[in-house]
Amino acid sequence: MNSHCNGKVSDSKSAVVAHRKHETSRKESEDESRLPLLEAAYTSILRHLGEDTDREGLLRTPLRAAKAIQFFTKGYHETIDDILNNAIFDEDHEEMVIVKDIDVFSLCEHHLVPFFGKVHIGYIPNKKVVGLSKLARIAEIFSRRLQVQERLTKQIAMAICEALQPKGVAVVIEAAHMCMVMRGVQKMNSRTVTSTMLGIYLEDPKTREEFLTLAMRT
Secondary structure, three states: OOOOOOOOOOOHHHHHHHHHHHHHHHHHHHHHHHHHHHHHHHHHHHHHOOOOOOOHHHHHHHHHHHHHHHHOOOOHHHOOOOOOOOOOOOOOOOOEEEEEEEEEEEEEOOOOOOOEOOOEEEEEOEEEEEHHHHHHHHHHHHOOEEEHHHHHHHHHHHHHHHHHOOOOEEEEEEEHHHHHHOOOOOOOOOEEEEEEEEEEEHHOOOHHHHHHHHHOOO
16 A cells, blocks of 8 residues: 655746745735734724723734734745745655654634644655754644644644655644633643644554654653
8 A cells, every 4th residue: 555645746946936035025015015904903903892092001002913913824924835945855764753842833713812832743754854944834834824723733744745745744733722721611731632644654553653652752
């Protein structure tokens, strides 16, 4: 059975570089043009909460909040090609690679409150490896969007599969959700764990067990 991940063929390097420069400029311009609308929206929210938006402490709060939400969701404007930046290398290595305890912060799409925790990523190369920091950057792209943890876990795994075509990818996320801490059931110590296993990690229990043992070891 072919246990490799399925993925797409990348564009040529020169085309990717040119496209990245164009997209970066366009996205920065779009962000700047949207700031006044976001600022006005936050001003309206504060007023409807009964606040005086003309008092000193709140004079610049709508603008700060607008810039903050753009940063929290900047992953919408980034792609895998943007961050890989030719950091995939031919390498005769076929043993497991694990990067664990990657800090991740995101916003729950249901209540727009944070959830945060750790991501553990493993993959088994198929003659290609990626710069280790790029795995953290891939997690960052998808976490900087409105998310649910289940989808975030799968998106990270699928992106690595498409970029590297490895024999398998495993992703585990452990996170605390403020929607369960600050509101609702208000359970301070609850953690949510999600996983996605692709390729050999899904098909071979021993490979999956090895990853989980190494990744979850404290």
